[in-house]
Amino acid sequence: MxxxxxxxxxxxxxxxxxxxxxxxxxxxxxxxxxxxEKGCPSWLYPVTxxxxxxxxxxxxxxxxGTVNPGEMTSFNHxxxxxxxxxxxxxxxxxxxxxxGWRRLRIAPVPGGDLTWAKAAHETPYGRAEAGWRIExxxxxxxxxxxxxxxxxxxxxxxxxxxxIGSGRHTFRCPYTAPAWPPTAIRHx
Numbered sequence: 001m002x003x004x005x006x007x008x009x010x011x012x013x014x015x016x017x018x019x020x021x022x023x024x025x026x027x028x029x030x031x032x033x034x035x036x037e038k039g040c041p042s043w044l045y046p047v048t049x050x051x052x053x054x055x056x057x058x059x060x061x062x063x064x065g066t067v068n069p070g071e072m073t074s075f076n077h078x079x080x081x082x083x084x085x086x087x088x089x090x091x092x093x094x095x096x097x098x099x100g101w102r103r104l105r106i107a108p109v110p111g112g113d114l115t116w117a118k119a120a121h122e123t124p125y126g127r128a129e130a131g132w133r134i135e136x137x138x139x140x141x142x143x144x145x146x147x148x149x150x151x152x153x154x155x156x157x158x159x160x161x162x163x164i165g166s167g168r169h170t171f172r173c174p175y176t177a178p179a180w181p182p183t184a185i186r187h188x
Contacts, residue, residue: 002182006030006037008058019086023109028090032112033182035083035091043083051075054082092119093141094130097152101128104151106143108132113180125149139175144168 010018022031038044041058049061056074061067089095093108101123108117110132118131126146133140145151145166153162157173 002030005039006033006042006182007039008034008037008041008043016082016085019083019090023090028109028111029178029180029182031086031090032114035087036112036181053077087117088119088121092117092130093132094119094121094128096123100124101146102149104128104130104145104149105154106130106141106151107154107156108139108141109156110134110139110175111178120144123149134175134177137174137176139173141171141173142169143171 008015019031038048046055053076056072056077059068060073060075090109093106095105097103097105116133120129123146125148128146129144131142147166151164155173
């Protein structure tokens with residue numbers, strides 16, 4: 001990954017798994033570095049080219065603005081290479097912890113040079129939200145837990161998880177941003 005200058009080089013099957021694998025290995029900053037890369041192939045390259053949907057190919061539109069003349073050039077594709085699930089669960093920290101969203105998990109993992117994130121989901125019990133922002137040396141985590149549900153909240157400061165019920169909740173913990181950005185390995 002570092003040798004590829006944080007561009008995606010995992011193949012179709014591994015691409016949606018790489019950020020989770022990096023986080024599980026204790027390297028969330030590398031996952032964020034891949035997420036925020038803008039060179040092709042990357043998740044943000046299509047955004048820099050004006051995309052509002054997921055493309056079938058990383059280079060469906062070439063850097064000069066022309067459409068790739070090759071086959072398989074869809075600008076609205078289901079794309080297993082999307083990272084929206086990781087963005088919700090890890091970046092914003094909102095995930096189901098039980099069937100039908102009756103239990104939620106709020107566990108944001110801030111990173112990169114992001115200063116806030118937020119996600120929402122319409123559950124069978126109502127709207128669930130999770131988000132965070134950095135205020136100086138403090139991480140502020142906010143959650144909306146729908147009626148008749150419960151949530152486990154895990155703050156990134158290593159404290160014990162908290163069990164909460166429905167309603168709006170705000171949590172604060174000390175936060176020191178990790179060094180940013182990770183560096184690529186330069187080829188001689």
